[in-house]
Amino acid sequence: MRFLYTLAMFLATPVLVLRLLLRGLRSSPPYQRRWLERFGSFEAPGFSGSLWVHAVSVGEVNAAEPLIKALQRSYANAPLVITTVTPTGAARVQQLFGDSVFHVYLPYDLPFAVRRFMKRVRPRLAVIVETEIWPNLYFACRRRGIPLMIVNARLSARSMRGYKPLRSLAASALRCVSVIAAQSRTDAARYRLLGADPQKVLVSGNMKFDMPIPEGAVAAGAAMRAHWGARRPVWMAASTHDGEELAALEAHLKVLQRLPDALLLLAPRHPERFRLVEHTVRNLGFRVATRSADGVPAGTHQVCVIDAMGELMPFFAGSDVAFVGGSLVPIGGHNVLEPAALSVPVLVGPYTFNFEEITRSLIEQGGAERVSAADQLGPHLLQLLLDAPRRERMGDAAQLVFERERGAVRRVMRLVDGLLQE
Structure with a gap:
């Protein structure tokens, strides 16, 4: 199943690249920039033992803000890597954290792109915010012994239906996860139904309740x-x-x-x-x-x-x-x-x-x-x-x-x- 998934990702890659270029030409130039990062190609920042947080777009970045600031306070000497998928997410990272974090776009879930990404940021912990299940990325974390968390985890009924054709693959990917900290009992139950180890799923609440009200x-x-x-x-x-x-x-x-x-x-x-x-x-x-x-x-x-x-x-x-x-x-x-x-x-x-x-x-x-x-x-x-x-x-x-x-x-x-x- 994973082989077929990876093959499908390779076949879809030209379409994904074309979409980036078209969006850039039509309305959003940032989609054209830094596109090589989506294949794991970027200048290595020259650190190891980083704490890596992935937040797909603006909403997830906002949700992760109090956690990222807590990581900065508790692990002041650890490099912090933030990945996003969208340029608006990248802009929000810059707005909130400036140069205090290293931002790069998440690579496509292709084995060679994931390997490049891992070699460059060399994480000691991976934290996925909300709902992002990328099988090749998750398996790469397990192979490298990198503990992987899904935090503020949510899984709607609609997402559950979306994962149904790939349920066995999603379940095997979730078994690579060390902890799933769900927003609610409903979300926790859905992760268990999708195949997560029940012993690794708990309810931590929604981090968005901890967001700081901007000063002023x-x-x-x-x-x-x-x-x-x-x-x-x-x-x-x-x-x-x-x-x-x-x-x-x-x-x-x-x-x-x-x-x-x-x-x-x-x-x-x-x-x-x-x-x-x-x-x-x-x-x-x-x-x-x-x-x-x-x-x-x-x-x-x-x-x-x-x-x-x-x-x-x-x-x-x-x-x-x-x-x-x-x-x-x-x-x-x-x-x-x-x-x-x-x-x-x-x-x-x-x-x-x-x-x-x-x-x-x-x-x-x-x-x-x-x-x-x-x-x-x-x-x-x-x-x-x-x-x-x-x-x-x-x-x-x-x-x-x-x-x-x-x-x-x-x-x-x-x-x-x-x-x-x-």
């Missing part, structure tokens, strides 16, 4: 509110995907009918869509500001497109209500904890399988509400924007859930210490 985010949010009008109703549509921006703009039209001075902060998930979303908003006749051109929207603007990465927290802090995207379309939802940490009431759509238990907990405790369909977003928003006491109760409940669930990083660090001592 609350003050920056208050300053923005003072600029655009402290009493204005303001809501945010964060991490939106294709189809969700139109739903948000239609909802905003309904809000404006009742609250004509309302402001929408619209933050598309992917940078390559920033310009398209801005043009869409302008073509629909809204008075538009953008983060890149205007900085902070003024009192006359109706919509602000946040065309910048890693700047959501101050905008959350300045909002009355936050809708978290990827949930009106079947993407599975994004991080509901960022607004919750700032006591901001949360709205989500019907598709939240990526954050199943967190979202359920927030809804059950009264910190979030589910919108059944796109046309219901406007009515939900209006109810909340017109009811300040209810917003305050929801915000307090959301923040309470966030505080209650903290501690996952401490539990994961105990596992890291145990593996490194062994």
Whole structure:
């Protein structure tokens, strides 16, 4: 099975390279750069015994931030290697950690590329964040005696179905893993069903609850509110995907009918869509500001497109209500904890399988509400924007859930210490 998988990877490689080039030509030049790294070809940093953390993209990098900082504190003399798959993930690593870590793109799961990568970074520990099962990479770790962890591990029902044709291969790969620290009991059960050793699977909680609130985010949010009008109703549509921006703009039209001075902060998930979303908003006749051109929207603007990465927290802090995207379309939802940490009431759509238990907990405790369909977003928003006491109760409940669930990083660090001592 592994031979067939590797053969398929080799056959798919020209398509993968062509995709990188096309994405670079169309909208995202970073996809063209450093492409040799995806074959394990890069200048060796000249160290050994590194601690290697893999976080596929922005969301995983954000989730790993408190763990990476804990590793830097506890193992100050160990080189730290961070791998990502996407350029946006790479940009977030640079933004958070600068030159204090060595960043390189994860190689394709081809035996020769994995060997090159291992020879150059020479890890003594491998930490995979959330859900990334690469058989050749996992077997290479076992052959070299490198302890391998999956932390903040999650496995949705949809991912389980995706692994079904390769279940035996996934199971053999998971047997290379020393510890699987799952976000929830449901995730732990699914890893066991997929073939992981039950003795190596435990529940550590979600590290995203341990994320630090950026210094000055609350003050920056208050300053923005003072600029655009402290009493204005303001809501945010964060991490939106294709189809969700139109739903948000239609909802905003309904809000404006009742609250004509309302402001929408619209933050598309992917940078390559920033310009398209801005043009869409302008073509629909809204008075538009953008983060890149205007900085902070003024009192006359109706919509602000946040065309910048890693700047959501101050905008959350300045909002009355936050809708978290990827949930009106079947993407599975994004991080509901960022607004919750700032006591901001949360709205989500019907598709939240990526954050199943967190979202359920927030809804059950009264910190979030589910919108059944796109046309219901406007009515939900209006109810909340017109009811300040209810917003305050929801915000307090959301923040309470966030505080209650903290501690996952401490539990994961105990596992890291145990593996490194062994």
